[in-house]
Structures are given as structure tokens and as C-alpha cells.
Amino acid sequence: MSDKVVVTDIARADRATADALAEFGSATVHEAMGRIGYAGPRIRPIQQGVTISGTAVTASVAPGDNLMVHAAIEQAGDGDIIVVVPVTDSPYGFIGELMATQMQVRGVRGYVTSGGVRDTTELRSMKFPAWAAHISAEGTVKDTAGSVNLPVVLDGVVVNPGDVVVADDDGVAIVPRERVAETLEASxxxxxxxxxxxxxxxxxxxxxxxxxxxxxxxxxxxxxxxxxxxxxx
Incomplete structure (x- = not known):
């Protein structure tokens, strides 16, 4: 199957269980899973004092191209967190205020990327949380196909669509969908x-x-x- 695909009907982790993990934060969840799932120190919050958890909608994008982020927003909804991974390191502002507005209206809880974001003052003002490897004023084009809701690798951690993302001031932890219940108990x-x-x-x-x-x-x-x-x- 081509990697140029948008998967529309992903299975998501149980909503209540995913929501409950936010109480514990990334460090406790990472430790509770056996010290795995942490996306590393490069993925940092643009704000402070915010902890979220939710189900992953994933996007693989070309460097400097946010076409598939738009497609991911279309597939995302209430309780989701969009996870965007450029195929190579790409310090561009893949999203800003206008794209965050779309996400917020759809109930998306936040945005996580190994790429970049911009309009950070506006994102903080509108209380839309983001975690990124880069902050950059430089924008993107919309020319190159990628994928939505296929597995991606976020700084060494595999993220499958429907997995749970836990993000706070300490960073981002990923909980595989099949391990969410046991991780909540261990947390x-x-x-x-x-x-x-x-x-x-x-x-x-x-x-x-x-x-x-x-x-x-x-x-x-x-x-x-x-x-x-x-x-x-």
C-alpha cells in the first residue's frame, strides 16, 4: 500500500482511560511503563503549567511542507492530539494561530511535533498547547504528499494512530493503545x-x-x- 494515504477510521484508546492519564504527567507515565515511551528532551513545550492527554492522530510530512497537517486536522476531533513528524529534521513553522484555531474548534487538545511551530505568543494567548523541537517564523509550502494515521517515529518513539499522548512541562510520553489500561493502573x-x-x-x-x-x-x-x-x- 502506498504511504500517500489518509486513514479515516482509526481505532482509538478508550476515552476515559486516556483522559485519566493526564493526572499523572509524562514522567510518572514513562516510569510506570518501565522507563519507555519518552520522546526525549528535544520535544519541548511552548507554554508552562499545562498537562494534557489524548489520542494520537499522526501525520508524516515532507520537510517544510504542511499539506498533510491540513489533512490531519480534517481527521482529528474531540479528545485527539495531532502528532506531526517531518521525514527529515525540519525547523519550519508548520502551524500557527490559524491552524491552531481550526484544531481548537474541533476539540483537538494539543499539537506535538519534531518539526517547528510559530505564532507562539498567539498560541499561548488562545490556550492551545504545543510541544515542538523548533520554534521558527519561517513558513511552509503545500506541495508534497505524505500520510495521515500511519505509524510515525517521534524522536525515536513509535507513535501509532490511536495511541495515547501524555504531554506536560517535562515533555511527551507515548502510551501504546494496547497498554493504556495497565499503564493507568501502574501510574x-x-x-x-x-x-x-x-x-x-x-x-x-x-x-x-x-x-x-x-x-x-x-x-x-x-x-x-x-x-x-x-x-x-
Missing amino acids: RARAAKESANRVKYEAGEISMDLNNLRPVLEQLGVTYVSQAQRDGR
Whole structure:
């Protein structure tokens, strides 16, 4: 099958489960899955204090060409997050205020890309969140075919249409559609453990003891010496 295709009837992760993952954020979700799914430090938010989750509508685009982003907007709806991956690194502003307006009206929760965005002041003002590898005033053309709703690779992480995207100030995590329920359960368990530990830390305990790290240091050959011993006195 040609990669020049728009898939119109993708299966999406369960809406309520996808929505619930926003409570935990990208770091907890990444850890709960076994330290996988994080798209890396290059994909950064243009705003602060925003956490979203939703189902992925994916687009593969040519460098400097946003034709297939327009096609992705047509396929996206309430609860979705559009994920756009140029086939090579492309620091262009693939979307701006007008395209974000279309997405927002359709109920799209945000935009994630390994390319670029522009009109960032306007995007923040209209409260449309975006995560991108680049911010660039340089616009794009609309000349080259690509795909919508086929798998894409977002800075090393495979994103299938219908997977869950969790994005916040720490970055972006991708949860495979078939793992969403187990990831939500694991995220809840991890958050509960961290909450219990926080109480202990606030009471004066430290992680060296709580996590039983002293035997680890000993096994690695780390010793404790006084400054006088270190100085040979």
C-alpha cells in the first residue's frame, strides 16, 4: 500500500482511560511503563503549567511542507492530539494561530511535533498547547504528499494512530493503545507510593535509608571517610 494515504477510521484508546492519564504527567507515565515511551528532551513545550492527554492522530510530512497537517486536522476531533513528524529534521513553522484555531474548534487538545511551530505568543494567548523541537517564523509550502494515521517515529518513539499522548512541562510520553489500561493502573500505584514517601520525607527521613541505598554503595565499593582521613592526617 502506498504511504500517500489518509486513514479515516482509526481505532482509538478508550476515552476515559486516556483522559485519566493526564493526572499523572509524562514522567510518572514513562516510569510506570518501565522507563519507555519518552520522546526525549528535544520535544519541548511552548507554554508552562499545562498537562494534557489524548489520542494520537499522526501525520508524516515532507520537510517544510504542511499539506498533510491540513489533512490531519480534517481527521482529528474531540479528545485527539495531532502528532506531526517531518521525514527529515525540519525547523519550519508548520502551524500557527490559524491552524491552531481550526484544531481548537474541533476539540483537538494539543499539537506535538519534531518539526517547528510559530505564532507562539498567539498560541499561548488562545490556550492551545504545543510541544515542538523548533520554534521558527519561517513558513511552509503545500506541495508534497505524505500520510495521515500511519505509524510515525517521534524522536525515536513509535507513535501509532490511536495511541495515547501524555504531554506536560517535562515533555511527551507515548502510551501504546494496547497498554493504556495497565499503564493507568501502574501510574496510580506509582503515584500512591510517591505520596506515601513524601510524607516520610516531610517527617525527616531521607532517600538513602528509605530506598535502602547504603548496601548498594557498599557493593559498588564506595566508602565513607572523614576529611582528616582523606587528607592523610
